Amino acid sequence: MGFYLLKRLGLAFAVICAVVLVLFSLLYLIPGDPATIALGPRASPEAIARYAERMHLDEPIWRQFLIFIGNALTGDLGVDVFSERSVTTIVGERLGFTLALVGLGMGWAMTLGIPLGCLAAVRPNSWLDRVTGVLSVSTIAVPSFLVSIWALLIFAVHLRWLPAIGAGEPGDVVDQLRHLILPAFAIGLSWVGYLARMVRASMLEVMGETYIRSARAFGLAPRRVVFGYALRVAILPTITLIGMGFGGLISSTVFAEIIFARPGIGKLIFDAVMARNFPIVQGGVLVATGLYILVVLISDLLIAWFDPRVRESL
Amino acid sequence: MSENRFNTATGLPAIDASGVPDHVAEADIRESAARERREKLRMFLTNWQGMTGLILVILFFASALLAPWIAPYDPNALDIPARLSGPTLDHIAGTDQLGRDTLSRILYGGRVALKIAALGVSIALVVGVFLGMLAGFGPRWLDSLLLLLFDTVRAFPTIVLALATVALTGPSLGMVLAIVIITSIPQYARVARTATLSLRNTEFILAERAFGAGTARMLWHHIMPNVIGPLLILAAMEVPVVVTVEAGLSFLGLGVLPPTASWGTILNEGYLVIRDTPWMVIAGGIPLILTTLGFTFLGEALRDIFDPRMGKGR
Numbered sequence: 001m002g003f004y005l006l007k008r009l010g011l012a013f014a015v016i017c018a019v020v021l022v023l024f025s026l027l028y029l030i031p032g033d034p035a036t037i038a039l040g041p042r043a044s045p046e047a048i049a050r051y052a053e054r055m056h057l058d059e060p061i062w063r064q065f066l067i068f069i070g071n072a073l074t075g076d077l078g079v080d081v082f083s084e085r086s087v088t089t090i091v092g093e094r095l096g097f098t099l100a101l102v103g104l105g106m107g108w109a110m111t112l113g114i115p116l117g118c119l120a121a122v123r124p125n126s127w128l129d130r131v132t133g134v135l136s137v138s139t140i141a142v143p144s145f146l147v148s149i150w151a152l153l154i155f156a157v158h159l160r161w162l163p164a165i166g167a168g169e170p171g172d173v174v175d176q177l178r179h180l181i182l183p184a185f186a187i188g189l190s191w192v193g194y195l196a197r198m199v200r201a202s203m204l205e206v207m208g209e210t211y212i213r214s215a216r217a218f219g220l221a222p223r224r225v226v227f228g229y230a231l232r233v234a235i236l237p238t239i240t241l242i243g244m245g246f247g248g249l250i251s252s253t254v255f256a257e258i259i260f261a262r263p264g265i266g267k268l269i270f271d272a273v274m275a276r277n278f279p280i281v282q283g284g285v286l287v288a289t290g291l292y293i294l295v296v297l298i299s300d301l302l303i304a305w306f307d308p309r310v311r312e313s314l
Numbered sequence: 315m316s317e318n319r320f321n322t323a324t325g326l327p328a329i330d331a332s333g334v335p336d337h338v339a340e341a342d343i344r345e346s347a348a349r350e351r352r353e354k355l356r357m358f359l360t361n362w363q364g365m366t367g368l369i370l371v372i373l374f375f376a377s378a379l380l381a382p383w384i385a386p387y388d389p390n391a392l393d394i395p396a397r398l399s400g401p402t403l404d405h406i407a408g409t410d411q412l413g414r415d416t417l418s419r420i421l422y423g424g425r426v427a428l429k430i431a432a433l434g435v436s437i438a439l440v441v442g443v444f445l446g447m448l449a450g451f452g453p454r455w456l457d458s459l460l461l462l463l464f465d466t467v468r469a470f471p472t473i474v475l476a477l478a479t480v481a482l483t484g485p486s487l488g489m490v491l492a493i494v495i496i497t498s499i500p501q502y503a504r505v506a507r508t509a510t511l512s513l514r515n516t517e518f519i520l521a522e523r524a525f526g527a528g529t530a531r532m533l534w535h536h537i538m539p540n541v542i543g544p545l546l547i548l549a550a551m552e553v554p555v556v557v558t559v560e561a562g563l564s565f566l567g568l569g570v571l572p573p574t575a576s577w578g579t580i581l582n583e584g585y586l587v588i589r590d591t592p593w594m595v596i597a598g599g600i601p602l603i604l605t606t607l608g609f610t611f612l613g614e615a616l617r618d619i620f621d622p623r624m625g626k627g628r
Binding site for chain 1: 585
């Protein structure tokens with residue numbers, strides 16, 4: 001396990017460095033003066049000069065990169081062009097909104113999708129199984145941003161059950177939760193389908209194993225066999241799926257935040273793109289990507305923890 | 315059952331120099347291959363998901379290709395008195411904030427989706443297969459390097475990478491295409507790599523090598539035909555993703571620019587007037603859903619019929 005941990009951490013670190021390199025070199029891949037590109041054609045000469053100085057644009061490129069990566073790794077993501085505030089602080093303020101949304105969206109999808117998959121697998125070809133099958137393919141196929149728009153249309157604009165925009169009054173937990181419901185529904189919907197399908201597939205495989213037959217033969221209650229023994233093994237591929245699909249979850253979170261005007265990281269990046277505020281874009285993208293890499297890392301380590309065979313394969 | 319079907323010494327089927335067991339006549343092989351093809355065709359024709367998918371896909375291609383002939387109006391023709399109308403006899407799908415006919419805009423928007431899907435998927439497929447075979451067949455260091463590259467690209471959630479890039483370059487259709495291609499190459503490459511890895515040590519490749527075949531010949535004539543099947547199915551399943559990315563980016567104003575019609579720009583304009591009329595976001599979303607559903611159903615059916623193993627682990 002120790003060796004695997006080390007290798008996996010090394011790989012994650014290499015990917016982080018490569019991501020920083022990509023973010024850094026974007027500025028240079030586009031022809032023209034980097035400071036002007038970063039801040040857009042309307043930026044004042046003073047702002048451009050300040051940016052050039054802060055980014056050490058007069059130094060050779062490799063030194064700029066070392067300074068950039070050094071700063072990024074110590075948590076300094078530069079300063080906002082307009083307010084001169086630290087990007088790290090700004091991103092930090094918004095991170096909570098995004099994490100709450102991602103957590104709730106994934107949470108409801110898991111509490112519904114996993115049992116649904118189990119039930120479908122226990123009774124293959126029953127009506128529940130068929131309905132689950134068609135529904136999961138359909139929810140996977142519908143783009144999440146369309147779910148967001150239509151949910152906004154139906155529940156906020158038409159029925160007026162739930163608020164349409166914002167994150168709710170600060171301090172008022174009930175209001176904040178009400179603002180979370182629609183975006184969380186939108187980003188979680190396709191995951192209900194994904195999870196149900198995945199759990200069903202691996203559950204069917206596990207239910208054919210001999211140790212499940214033994215458990216049944218010993219007279220254990222079916223519920224205990226399914227949730228206590230089979231699910232434990234069947235959940236493993238699902239953990240990988242959650243890790244791999246987390247990038248898609250971040251993408252749909254970006255859309256949900258923009259559509260519901262929720263002040264999370266996605267909205268922050270989007271507004272910064274519109275205002276040509278590249279330091280914020282860079283910082284936000286780095287944090288969002290770092291989050292994704294972290295989740296993939298955790299899911300890989302979890303799998304390796306549960307399943308010793310995986311440790312050999314890297 | 316004659317005795318000479320089996321080699322008496324080994325108990326294995328007797329094989330002559332051509333590699334075909336001598337009891338099997340060439341006509342028998344043809345016959346059984348034809349029977350298998352008929353069987354698969356029958357499986358496909360009786361699979362309602364597959365047929366629904368096929369019909370939707372044909373509809374998508376036909377409506378996009380024939381848009382100039384079947385669209386009732388010019389997509390940019392203004393009918394100001396009828397602006398923001400719901401479905402009427404004149405405008406079956408309603409009109410937008412400038413009185414442009416939504417149905418015509420949807421039909422023309424399908425052309426953008428088709429263009430991006432056709433170009434994006436085919437270029438990514440070709441590059442992905444090439445890089446994947448290279449990684450699987452090449453030296454160890456090249457494999458590691460390419461894997462790191464794939465992991466880095468995959469570490470960016472698609473929309474987030476698009477935001478970072480468009481922040482610098484400004485929106486354009488070419489940019490959308492580039493992002494679609496870059497983010498989907500790793501998918502194909504990984505599948506191609508895994509398949510190549512499992513093939514590279516098989517006997518027929520070893521035999522090829524012993525005959526002195528060059529790497530290019532082995533890759534092109536012997537690895538490729540074995541790798542390409544699952545990849546084509548994967549490509550069918552990738553079309554919805556590509557179409558969704560295009561629509562999503564255009565929705566955010568980061569893809570196709572107005573006044574060009576795209577499903578994303580229709581949704582964007584509809585989102586801005588969502589409190590006045592629901593029809594634009596409804597009409598703009600339906601073709602998107604039908605297209606993604608169509609390709610997903612088709613891809614799934616093809617996968618179930620031609621490659622039952624693939625479905626298991628996903």
